[in-house]
Amino acid sequence: MAQTATLFNQSTRFQPLAPRPGVPPTLKKVLIVGGGSAGWMSAMILGQALLGSGVEITVLESPSVGIIGVGEGSTPWLRGFFEGLGIPESEWMPPCNATYKCGITFEGWSRKPGYERYFHPFASMLDNLTMTQFVHNVHARINGADVPAHPNRFFVAARLAEQCLAPKPAYQFPFDVWYGYHFDSVLLGQFLQKKAVERGVRHLQGHVTDVQLNERGDIASVRTQEGQTIAADFFVDCTGFASLLLQKALATPFVSYAENLFNDAAIAMPSPISGEIPSQTVSYAMRHGWRWQIPLTSRYGNGYVYSTAFCSPDEAERELRETLGLLDDPTPARHLKMRIGRVTEHWRRNCLAVGLSQGFIEPLEATALLFIQRTAERFVGYVEQGRMDDSARAEFNQQVNGHFEGTRDYIVTHYKTNSRTDTEYWRANAANMHLSDDLKRLLTLWLHGRKIAPEIDKQAIGRGYPVFSWYCLLAGMGLFPEAQDLRAPTADEARFSLDEIDNLIARSALNFPKHHTLLADIPPPRTDKALQIYFW
Numbered sequence: 422m423a424q425t426a427t428l429f430n431q432s433t434r435f436q437p438l439a440p441r442p443g444v445p446p447t448l449k450k451v452l453i454v455g456g457g458s459a460g461w462m463s464a465m466i467l468g469q470a471l472l473g474s475g476v477e478i479t480v481l482e483s484p485s486v487g488i489i490g491v492g493e494g495s496t497p498w499l500r501g502f503f504e505g506l507g508i509p510e511s512e513w514m515p516p517c518n519a520t521y522k523c524g525i526t527f528e529g530w531s532r533k534p535g536y537e538r539y540f541h542p543f544a545s546m547l548d549n550l551t552m553t554q555f556v557h558n559v560h561a562r563i564n565g566a567d568v569p570a571h572p573n574r575f576f577v578a579a580r581l582a583e584q585c586l587a588p589k590p591a592y593q594f595p596f597d598v599w600y601g602y603h604f605d606s607v608l609l610g611q612f613l614q615k616k617a618v619e620r621g622v623r624h625l626q627g628h629v630t631d632v633q634l635n636e637r638g639d640i641a642s643v644r645t646q647e648g649q650t651i652a653a654d655f656f657v658d659c660t661g662f663a664s665l666l667l668q669k670a671l672a673t674p675f676v677s678y679a680e681n682l683f684n685d686a687a688i689a690m691p692s693p694i695s696g697e698i699p700s701q702t703v704s705y706a707m708r709h710g711w712r713w714q715i716p717l718t719s720r721y722g723n724g725y726v727y728s729t730a731f732c733s734p735d736e737a738e739r740e741l742r743e744t745l746g747l748l749d750d751p752t753p754a755r756h757l758k759m760r761i762g763r764v765t766e767h768w769r770r771n772c773l774a775v776g777l778s779q780g781f782i783e784p785l786e787a788t789a790l791l792f793i794q795r796t797a798e799r800f801v802g803y804v805e806q807g808r809m810d811d812s813a814r815a816e817f818n819q820q821v822n823g824h825f826e827g828t829r830d831y832i833v834t835h836y837k838t839n840s841r842t843d844t845e846y847w848r849a850n851a852a853n854m855h856l857s858d859d860l861k862r863l864l865t866l867w868l869h870g871r872k873i874a875p876e877i878d879k880q881a882i883g884r885g886y887p888v889f890s891w892y893c894l895l896a897g898m899g900l901f902p903e904a905q906d907l908r909a910p911t912a913d914e915a916r917f918s919l920d921e922i923d924n925l926i927a928r929s930a931l932n933f934p935k936h937h938t939l940l941a942d943i944p945p946p947r948t949d950k951a952l953q954i955y956f957w
């Protein structure tokens with residue numbers, strides 16, 4: 422193994438509110454405009470770091486503009502968010518109708534026999550025991566050997582998801598498994614709002630109509646329809662796609678990813694849930710995009726993400742309803758427009774954009790809440806060091822942009838490597854040559870059977886997803902020589918027994934409870950020392 426790295430950021434442990442010596446004395450008032458997930462997550466993260474230093478934090482939200490009301494799946498990093506704030510799962514999950522997420526199944530993205538579906542697992546300590554074998558077999562297969570290399574065979578999370586098991590093992594089992602969550606986004610917003618207010622964040626209602634700049638060009642205050650003028654030293658723009666402060670008032674340019682990623686619209690609608698509650702998101706390929714299916718304790722959240730260049734909203738709604746068996750159902754469908762790309766500077770002057778106001782790389786792989794968390798946490802890191810100058814901003818923006826580009830390339834790869842030919846949408850995606858140089862290099866290495874890990878470590882591409890995920894994606898899509906071109910493996914190529922791996926995974930899975938059983942009685946956080954998760 423070339424390298425290991427911890428997946429869980431152990432540094433985000435809850436720290437009781439206390440003065441942070443580095444906070445600049447000029448920072449007295451922070452105004453967060455917007456009360457969606459971005460607004461309240463930012464309020465919690467900034468609140469934990471700054472309230473103890475006497476900084477006043479206010480969230481201002483419009484009484485007339487609602488939140489986007491989607492965004493119900495997370496990456497494992499959300500666990501770090503709640504643990505960092507000292508909020509146990511047993512406190513936040515039940516009121517948010519939340520469930521556990523072992524990863525995502527991609528269904529129908531590839532038409533290669535044997536690769537019609539694959540699972541993108543969240544890493545587990547156990548995966549350290551099978552990663553070498555997986556990577557060995559992948560390279561053997563790329564080089565023409567007929568050995569099994571489908572990721573689902575190698576990772577315990579795939580087995581858990583397949584059997585509706587929860588990714589939390591029994592206490593006596595020492596291996597930790599990394600997992601994400603599904604939740605009701607409206608309820609999560611309400612929960613975070615209540616917690617933030619309890620911890621001392623102020624909450625105001627008001628619809629911003631005007632943003633005033635001072636003589637230096639910084640934001641001085643916002644004015645609302647209700648007649649308030651609210652001044653602050655620092656502003657956080659969480660106004661969603663409107664981006665009233667950073668993009669409108671400060672005229673920060675936007676870099677569109679429309680050439681890389683074609684989807685620009687979505688339709689969301691719920692459907693009933695019954696029986697066992699799955700512990701995974703499923704992402705089904707559709708005629709002109711893909712649809713998510715997210716299980717909550719109360720319902721499924723469904724959504725069709727598509728491109729209006731290839732299909733009309735009515736056609737998309739019909740296709741979604743047909744697939745869900747809800748063609749004549751009165752449940753309304755919500756149509757949403759998406760702007761795909763990012764701003765050039767996420768922190769400009771005295772304004773930080775967090776959430777959809779800073780950019781969005783479409784919902785595939787559910788990355789947006791992680792951007793919110795990382796942006797706010799990274800910003801806090803600078804403030805705590807007393808660094809709020811031009812050099813801090815430049816460094817910060819470069820880091821956030823790197824995260825955006827790396828993640829974009831990972832998402833683009835799903836479309837580029839699809840092997841569907843049934844519609845113009847999929848053919849155009851496979852033919853799309855708007856790929857970053859990093860991504861072109863990476864795909865070339867893979868197709869030549871070379872190791873991709875050193876390249877991912879070296880490139881900005883690694884700032885999005887780890888090597889582990891890249892292997893799962895490329896192998897899961899079946900990016901191998903055609904079956905008829907494979908040859909019998911050499912003894913070295915065939916040196917790992919899949920039976921042993923199957924056995925190991927089957928035995929490990931016995932330590933995990935049924936998902937619905939665990940949801941009925943979520944245990945308190947572990948205090949024993951679970952082994953750290955490493956991924957390669």
Ligand SMILES: Cc1cc2nc3c(=O)[nH]c(=O)nc-3n(C[C@H](O)[C@H](O)[C@H](O)COP(=O)(O)OP(=O)(O)OC[C@H]3O[C@@H](n4cnc5c(N)ncnc54)[C@H](O)[C@@H]3O)c2cc1C
Pocket residue numbers: 454455456457458459460481482483484485486487488489490491492493494495606627628629630659660661662663665687688724757758759775776777778784787788789790791
């Ligand atoms: C189709 C779709 C699916 C998605 N799925 C996922 C997913 O699975 N996982 C994931 O992590 N993310 C997902 N996302 C992204 C996720 O929904 C957002 O990142 C998240 O909800 C944060 O949104 P926000 O708070 O930035 O914006 P919003 O929720 O739109 O909130 C904007 C806030 O600004 C306020 N506001 C607007 N105008 C004014 C004004 N004039 N004055 C005062 N206040 C104002 C509004 O009142 C509101 O409170 C998805 C997004 C889309 C579009």
